[in-house]
Amino acid sequence: MPIHPFLTVISRPVALHAGALGVSLPWSGAPGAKEGLSVLITFVDRPSDSPFVERVWRSHSDRAGVFHSIAACTWDIVVMRLEGRTTLIVRGPETKATMADCPPQGEWFGVRFKPGTFMPLMRSSDMRDRNNVTLPNATRRSFWLNGSAWDFPDFENAEVFVNRLARAGLIMADRTVEGAIFGKPQGVSTRTEQRRVLQITGLTRGAIYQIERARRATLLLRHGPPILDVVHEAGYYDQAHLTRSLQRFIGLSPARIAGGKEQLSLLYNK
DSSP, rough: OOOSOOOOBBBBTHHHHHHHTTTBBOGGSSTTOOOOOOOOEEEEEOOOOSSEEEEEEEEEEEEEEEEEEOOOOEEEEEEETTTTTEEEEEEBBBBBBBBEEEEEEEEEEEEOOTTTEEEETSSSEEEEEOOOOOOOOEEEEEEEEEEEEEEOOOOSHHHHHHHHHHHHHSSEEHHHHHHTTTTOSSSSSSHHHHHHHHHHSSSSSHHHHHHHHHHHOOOOOOOOOHHHHHHHHHHHHHHHHHHHHHHHHHOOOOOHHHHHHHSSSSOOOO
């Protein structure tokens, strides 16, 4: 299995404050995490006040192992430090759950972008399902993008880096797409709306809804309510419908998710 460039795990709301202070939190801090979980990664993550950024995160692997990479409808810029080398990766959405390798003693920092934000130079559909783009290094501390050398960003200066990209026209935001995803009237035809969502995100609006619903159901299960209550609250027809969805997008059954002993990729409380 390929090394996954995006390694972080569930966080509690309290992790948002800890993340701002640079505190590294163990997996045992995740909602619903049970004793006996074999910890692969410690992490922090925080929200962002940037109009382009949904979340900023970082993580560190304590040892090698395997984890569940869950479906995601957004894209990320990820800086990976592994075996003394720093690499910047642009990572697209994932339409299904997969298993991924976690190498030992790796460090990752990432920017997760809001729906509707995109890079004109790269199509999200081309980067979908691990078809990530690794940008070439200019020096040990910089990488090439659009003919210029850019310093690697870090957890603290993520918004400054993103603002520079925006001023250079290397990232943009389509607010019509963002509004369409969140069900706000856009003043365009349904067909135009659907076409723009697919073009910008690489996913249909229906796929985005299904992925986000599975993520919400997983968060609910981690907090401990009965499975049948989650079926109702997350909007599934019945338990079989919930199970099929979670197997596809999370890679686990509802019971295994509720058990809380298996490590997942990014799954946080908004």
